[in-house]
Amino acid sequence: MTILIVDDNQVNLFVIEKILKSDGYDNFVSVQSAKEMFDYLDPSNAPKCNEINVILLDVMMPEMDGIEACRILKQNPQWKDIQVIFVTALEDKVKLSEALDVGGIDYITKPINRVELLARIRVGKRLKSELDWHTNQEKILQMELDLAARVQQSLLSPPVQQPNIAIAASYLPSSNLAGDLYYWDKLDEHRYAVMLLDMMGHGVSASLVCMYISSVLREAIKKLTKPELVIAELNRYMNLLQNDKENLLYYFTGVYFIVDTKEKTVEYVNAGHPTGYALVDGKKTVPITQTSYAVGFVENIKVEKEIIHFDSSIQIVLFTDGVLEAMGPCDITSTKELCKIASETWSMDVPPIDYLVDKDLQQNQPDDMCVLLLQAKS
CATH class of the missing domain: 3.40.50.2300 (Response regulator)
Known part of the structure; x- marks a missing residue:
């Protein structure tokens, strides 16, 4: 000294x-x-x-x-x-x-x-x-x-660009560690399983639970595959985290779906997540609405599956609620704007979030933001 x-x-x-x-x-x-x-x-x-x-x-x-x-x-x-x-x-x-x-x-x-x-x-x-x-x-x-952030980033799936399917995502955490997660896995020549979820809160706790559920998700997709079974399994594991001594409920919203280019179907479960959109055959826009409670919110979750059919092509746009907040203070206005934008065919060469949120609004947001884009054709 x-x-x-x-x-x-x-x-x-x-x-x-x-x-x-x-x-x-x-x-x-x-x-x-x-x-x-x-x-x-x-x-x-x-x-x-x-x-x-x-x-x-x-x-x-x-x-x-x-x-x-x-x-x-x-x-x-x-x-x-x-x-x-x-x-x-x-x-x-x-x-x-x-x-x-x-x-x-x-x-x-x-x-x-x-x-x-x-x-x-x-x-x-x-x-x-x-x-x-x-x-x-x-x-x-x-x-x-910083190490935890790198580990979390490594859990995110790389983009897919195949002749009959393409998948990409924009991922903008509000801090080093985030509560948003996306993952996809090729099941066979014609099918992909895809998940986008938004964990309660953000930061360290949300990130830890996110990484925990990511490992469960991978195993559930391999063993169970079907949307209703996978969501029920994730709900079971989320309830293992609940502690009566803590006045805190761990849960997440999410959309899990399987796209099948041979059967020309999309089977999905929307667990309390903001409504996404499917552009069917470049003509009709179908909302991907909620079919169950958020995962972890109740012990015995009632899971219902929905199916969307297409003839030649389908485009799916999903996003977390941080995107809605960034778009504007009024959810109704944001929802209408989202439906309109999702009714257009997006380019895979453009970051998906650029279609929804202006560049100057993509930084320093209070919540994590993630946009997922999938395009498939038969």
Whole structure:
């Protein structure tokens, strides 16, 4: 630890240095102006800067006083955690209040009292040590969150571009970790199973539950396949998370469907999810409406399957409720606009979300956003 002493008066520097030496402090640096202080703290002297825990800063100095110097220190991310103790001969309470308002933790008055000075320094050291610990923990946490985000991203299915089917999605989380998830799996030459879900909430908890249900979903599709059976199985696993001691219900909305290009059908279950749209044969727009409760909302869920038939082609557009929120404050207006847009044939070369949300509204949204697009032909 190094203490930086800033005072334009050589006598004051001598007194403070003598007190510090008498108490065993050998690591201190003395400068006589704010300019010299900033020169010493310059980023090019990074090792020196990182060693400073406490600054003893004189209030009254020429060119730049201690209050202004402290204000600049606290505005710089590299210096903001250094603890500033003002040294002053002032008895002006307004000035002293201003000094503390700009970020100083305390002050001592001249003539300097040895016991008082050392006590203030011990407090400053302790506060700096605690700040350093929290900063380090935040870095560790951020690294873990970044890793979790990469793991979650890896669970998302890559785009599909086959002669008879194409699938793509836009995925815009509101933070590193999201509660939206999409997944598709090729069942055979003619069939694909597809799922889009929106977990309750967003952030860490939603992401963890999302990753949990993702593994369940993969296994359920392999073993059960049928929409009504898969949704019922996911509901069973979601209810395993419920805890009577917690006043919190874990659930998600979602649409799971199987598109069959040989039988020319789409079998689906909409579990409490916003209405999606199917453009059938490029002519008729069919809403993909709710057929059951949200998954995990009740223990024994009643699941009903719906079937959409097509002759030559089908386009399916699904989205999470964050998209509706981004489109506008009125759900009715958003729904009408969605139906109109989904009645057109979309290009697979354009990110699906671009059809629904303007580019300038796609960032800094309070909720996760996801849009899924599937096009198939017989």
